[in-house]
Amino acid sequence: NAGVTQTPKFQVLKTGQSMTLQCAQDMNHNSMYWYRQDPGMGLRLIYYSASEGTTDKGEVPNGYNVSRLNKREFSLRLESAAPSQTSVYFCASSVPGNTIYFGEGSWLTVV
Amino acid sequence: LAKTTQPISMDSYEGQEVNITCSHNNIATNDYITWYQQFPSQGPRFIIQGYKTKVTNEVASLFIPADRKSSTLSLPRVSLSDTAVYYCLVGVLDTVRRALTFGSGTRLQVQP
Numbered sequence: 001n002a003g004v005t006q007t008p009k010f011q012v013l014k015t016g017q018s019m020t021l022q023c024a025q026d027m028n029h030n031s032m033y034w035y036r037q038d039p040g041m042g043l044r045l046i047y048y049s050a051s052e053g054t055t056d057k058g059e060v061p062n063g064y065n066v067s068r069l070n071k072r073e074f075s076l077r078l079e080s081a082a083p084s085q086t087s088v089y090f091c092a093s094s095v096p097g098n099t100i101y102f103g104e105g106s107w108l109t110v111v
Numbered sequence: 112l113a114k115t116t117q118p119i120s121m122d123s124y125e126g127q128e129v130n131i132t133c134s135h136n137n138i139a140t141n142d143y144i145t146w147y148q149q150f151p152s153q154g155p156r157f158i159i160q161g162y163k164t165k166v167t168n169e170v171a172s173l174f175i176p177a178d179r180k181s182s183t184l185s186l187p188r189v190s191l192s193d194t195a196v197y198y199c200l201v202g203v204l205d206t207v208r209r210a211l212t213f214g215s216g217t218r219l220q221v222q223p
Contacts, residue, residue, distance in 0.1 A: 004154075035213075041215060042198065042213045042214050042215040042216050043155070043198075043213040044213070045213075090154045090155075092154065099145075099157040099160070100147075100155075100157070101156075101157075102153075102154025102155050102156065103154055104153060104154060105152065105153070105154055
């Protein structure tokens with residue numbers, strides 16, 4: 001089982017460039033999430049989607065946009081990347097309120 | 112959202128039992144307590160979940176006192192491979208947002 005799959009795994013961007021992180025899950029979960037984790041820190045929720053067609057802001061949504069393309073896919077877009085967005089990004093999915101399954105992470109560096 | 116407090120780090124030796132305590136003084140009646148484990152360069156993974164008293168699975172035990180204002184994750188006979196960050200989460204099973212607050216976690220270092 002693939003679980004939660006994220007792409008790309010590594011990316012280097014220049015300040016001001018845009019990019020989209022892709023995420024897909026094959027567990028038929030309604031809820032999907034995007035977190036960021038800075039070095040030595042815990043995870044902070046960027047956006048989440050409780051079900052297909054809905055998205056909501058988390059703790060740190062500024063500078064990001066999301067799209068819940070369908071039940072399987074939830075993408076995160078950086079419109080104009082900034083060095084402060086250098087981080088590891090994790091996508092996750094769950095049955096609402098239940099065990100959260102995480103992807104392997106996407107390492108993003110903005111120079 | 113129920114705020115959680117955990118020790119920043121802990122050290123142990125192989126074969127010892129490790130207990131990590133999480134404080135959650137403002138836990139709500141419907142909140143469950145969930146622990147996750149994160150290895151370097153990986154996403155967190157579920158360890159155990161409970162509501163009250165004691166829960167045990169093949170990996171760990173979770174002890175929750177009657178007032179539920181704290182909980183203790185117990186790892187029996189740790190090995191080097193248990194070196195990881197452990198997160199305590201408090202939230203409601205039927206509410207997406209309240210289950211999603213990760214603190215900084217407890218960094219467990221197991222020595223040979």
